[in-house]
Amino acid sequence: MTTYATQQLSSAQVPAEFLKQSVLRQRFLAARERACVHAGTIARWIGGPRFQDAFGILMYHRVISHLPESCPPTWNVSPERFRKQLSGLLNRGLQPRSLSHVLNRARRGETIERNVFVVTFDDGYENNFTHALPILRELHIPATIFLATAYLGRSEPFPFDDWPLKGSEQVPPESWRALSESQCDALLDSGLIEFGSHTHTHEDFRGRPGALVENLHQSAEFLRMRFGIESPTLSLPYGGERQGFSGPDFSAIAETAGLTCCLSTEQRLATRRETPFTWGRFIAEQCDSSATLMTKLSGWPETIRAIWQRLKQT
Ligand SMILES: [Zn+2]
Numbered sequence: 001m002t003t004y005a006t007q008q009l010s011s012a013q014v015p016a017e018f019l020k021q022s023v024l025r026q027r028f029l030a031a032r033e034r035a036c037v038h039a040g041t042i043a044r045w046i047g048g049p050r051f052q053d054a055f056g057i058l059m060y061h062r063v064i065s066h067l068p069e070s071c072p073p074t075w076n077v078s079p080e081r082f083r084k085q086l087s088g089l090l091n092r093g094l095q096p097r098s099l100s101h102v103l104n105r106a107r108r109g110e111t112i113e114r115n116v117f118v119v120t121f122d123d124g125y126e127n128n129f130t131h132a133l134p135i136l137r138e139l140h141i142p143a144t145i146f147l148a149t150a151y152l153g154r155s156e157p158f159p160f161d162d163w164p165l166k167g168s169e170q171v172p173p174e175s176w177r178a179l180s181e182s183q184c185d186a187l188l189d190s191g192l193i194e195f196g197s198h199t200h201t202h203e204d205f206r207g208r209p210g211a212l213v214e215n216l217h218q219s220a221e222f223l224r225m226r227f228g229i230e231s232p233t234l235s236l237p238y239g240g241e242r243q244g245f246s247g248p249d250f251s252a253i254a255e256t257a258g259l260t261c262c263l264s265t266e267q268r269l270a271t272r273r274e275t276p277f278t279w280g281r282f283i284a285e286q287c288d289s290s291a292t293l294m295t296k297l298s299g300w301p302e303t304i305r306a307i308w309q310r311l312k313q314t
Pocket of ligand 1: 122123198202237238
């Protein structure tokens with residue numbers, strides 16, 4: 001395992017398009033997304049859930065105390081907000097399920113209840129153990145953490161972390177540091193947490209199918225040898241289909257490599273019409289309340305987004 005962990009870290013870099021989007025287009029996209037959610041809230045009040053045969057997967061990253069001066073896109077959610085979001089969903093009648101639960105049901109062709117939601121985390125930050133786990137335990141909510149397996153136990157920031165405050169003295173190390181292997185053991189011992197792959201080194205794999213295959217094998221082997229996980233789940237780094245970070249080619253590679261799903265960051269519900277290799281996820285942010293998450297999980301914002309795209313093309 002450690003042979004993988006000692007790999008060169010410099011090969012993993014944040015794609016330029018991703019950085020460019022993060023500073024220039026992020027505010028516009030965030031405002032547009034907020035408008036879709038507001039419109040979706042009205043549609044949900046009038047019409048109820050958009051689809052009856054779908055469920056939603058939430059995507060978190062860091063759970064740390066909110067820092068007003070921190071700039072997007074960090075997707076930092078404070079512990080207080082994290083608790084409110086999830087307890088609010090429970091109070092509204094939603095049922096948390098593990099990713100393996102919904103995958104097993106999908107594999108057997110069984111219906112997944114409309115009010116189900118799944119919690120996931122990307123990258124594998126230490127604060128998933130220090131801040132998220134106690135809240136998940138308190139609320140009895142299972143979750144999957146997708147690990148960039150090459151970096152477990154590292155004391156330096158992830159090379160792909162685009163948060164300007166990472167590694168600085170202004171923020172505690174747990175806000176940006178990777179999980180240690182012993183913390184991973186404790187997470188698994190909790191009985192609430194499952195691990196999946198976020199590839200081994202979290203690189204930009206666009207146009208590099210061979211590198212992705214090799215990286216997935218490294219990550220799957222690490223998870224098998226260190227944690228006894230066979231056929232892990234997968235969430236793709238960066239993950240947006242329009243930017244080329246996910247799509248049919250990635251899904252086919254993941255399926256051939258023996259992974260059990262291939263989650264993107266496309267904000268859409270998982271339906272029975274799709275396979276787990278095309279399921280998307282909803283970003284849960286500090287600005288989200290349980291009401292806005294409920295709206296995202298209703299399916300209306302994605303319908304409004306699709307209408308917007310169609311109008312733009314006409
Ligand atoms: Zn990531």
